[in-house]
Amino acid sequence: MSKSKITILVVDDTRYNLQILSIMLANQGYAVLEASNGIDAIDLAKTHMPDLILLDIKMPDMDGYQVCSNLKTHLSTQQIPIIFISAIENVEEKVEAFTVGGIDFINKPFHLIEVLARVETHLRVSSLQAQLLAQTKLLEIQNINLQKEISNLTGFDWDLYSEVKEAIDRQELRLFYQPIVNFQTDLITGFEALIRWQHPTRGLLAPIHFIDIIEGTDLIYPVGRWVLNTACKQLQNWQQSFPKYTDLTMSVNVSTKQISEINLVEHIREILQESQINPHSLKLEITESTVMGDRDRTLQILDQLKDLKIQFCIDDFGTGYSSLRRLTDFPIDILKIDRSFINNEEWVIVKAIGSLAFTLGKSVVVEGIETSTQLETLKTLFGSSLNRCYGQGYLFAKPLDAESASQLLAKNTTFIK
Structure with a gap:
């Protein structure tokens, strides 16, 4: 100039x-x-x-x-x-x-x-x-255009990625909690933390609308840390507020990407120290695909986490390809029976999974219980091991926000039908 x-x-x-x-x-x-x-x-x-x-x-x-x-x-x-x-x-x-x-x-x-x-x-x-500012803006435009081209070729939704990223920054994600009930006492023994998105125009969105974009990208790391931190703090609040529920547990889903995160163990250790909860009351739910991945690396991480005294649960067991060897090699405490077996009334498979779990010294959680008939059938199948059987589903309660879950605990409800 x-x-x-x-x-x-x-x-x-x-x-x-x-x-x-x-x-x-x-x-x-x-x-x-x-x-x-x-x-x-x-x-x-x-x-x-x-x-x-x-x-x-x-x-x-x-x-x-x-x-x-x-x-x-x-x-x-x-x-x-x-x-x-x-x-x-x-x-x-x-x-x-x-x-x-x-x-x-x-x-x-x-x-x-x-x-x-x-x-x-x-x-x-x-x-x-x-000049640098002008070049930066030009690169941003070029990057947006490139992302759209990649999106068209691969099917990756960059618009949704950007929207979810903004939702994280605006703190629009929420945690809901679904009760887990023991078959022997019919009392709540824990909750599973489930993520939701309070969308500004579309209302409360279930994970099906956004979880794939989180788990498939780098968004899983900040979201995963937030979920763990929030869930543990909520558990601490409940254990302190309700003396009858000092042994209450919290189940949190952890993806394969999170398991491979370098500082995951240290992060969970810090959360346990900050929340002051009993580590045994935290249950990390992993998928069969996680167990079937890099055996040595996954086993190393799980063993380090197990040293913290937390529990592990295999989610949706029976729908993947995990081997019996992996069940004995890995420090798994609980098998979670997928809701599809309950919906399709595949009771032989349900009983087989339960028998396998009890033989290996593990507990079971049955997902998707919606009717009293289903509950009674399950109690009959697992009659000799009801203390190690747990249920989850709309028969007991849908996923609740923290306030509604607190009200449910205050009632000290038993789910005897």
């Missing part, structure tokens, strides 16, 4: 300083604006948008700090570089100059060569920043 197209605003209540600075800058080819007080300076800055301002500090009515602060609060002028010029030499004044938004400080009496050198340096820096 030629100097004739660059405008510099000089602000000083001393006429001599104003003239000498203006003449020097004009001789260098710059367009110069002059103001002898703060109010005129603000008006000129807003109407002419100078590329740089040389600003005196000690002026009557409105000093340079106030002028700078005013300009930095307005979107149209906040990016204008401001160099303070003053006879004040104490450190506090210079700190104040940079605090209110100045980029440089020149002491009076000033040398014209020094002023000119600093002006040209900051103009070049400002020009480079503008």
Whole structure:
């Protein structure tokens, strides 16, 4: 950019300083604006948008700090570089100059060569920043276009990814809690934490609408940490509020990506310390695919987590391809029987899974119990091991927000039909 197209605003209540600075800058080819007080300076800055301002500090009515602060609060002028010029030499004044938004400080009496050198340096820096900003915006546009092309080719929904990412930032995700009931006592012994999205226009969304985009991308790490932290804090609250439920447990789903996260063990250790819950009351639910993955690496992580005294549950057992060997190799405490076997009344398979679990010293949780008939059938199948059998489903309660779950605990409800 030629100097004739660059405008510099000089602000000083001393006429001599104003003239000498203006003449020097004009001789260098710059367009110069002059103001002898703060109010005129603000008006000129807003109407002419100078590329740089040389600003005196000690002026009557409105000093340079106030002028700078005013300009930095307005979107149209906040990016204008401001160099303070003053006879004040104490450190506090210079700190104040940079605090209110100045980029440089020149002491009076000033040398014209020094002023000119600093002006040209900051103009070049400002020009480079503008170029970088323009290039950044161009790259953002190109990136958006590339994402759309990839989305069309792969089916990946970048729009949903962006929307979920914004939802995380706006704290729109919620945790709901579904009771887990013991077959022998018919009492609540724990909850499973289930994620929901409080969408600003579509209302409360179930995981089917967004969980794949979270689990398939880097979003799983912040969301996973938030779920664990929130669920454990809620469990702490319930255990303290309801003395009869000091042994209450919390089940949290953990994806394969989370298991492979480098600092997962340390993060869970910190959560347990902060929430002060009994580690045995935290149950991590993993899938069969996690168990069937990288055996050595997964086993190493699970063993480290097991050292913290937490429990492990295989979710939706029977729908994947886990082997009996993996069940004995890995520190699994609970098998969760998939709801599909209950819906299809495949009682032979249900009994076989239960018998396998009890033989291996494990417990079972049956998902998707919706009718009294289903519950009675399950109690008949597992009659000799009811203390190690648990149920979950709409027969007991749908997933509840924290307040509704608290009310359910307060009732100390038994689910005898």
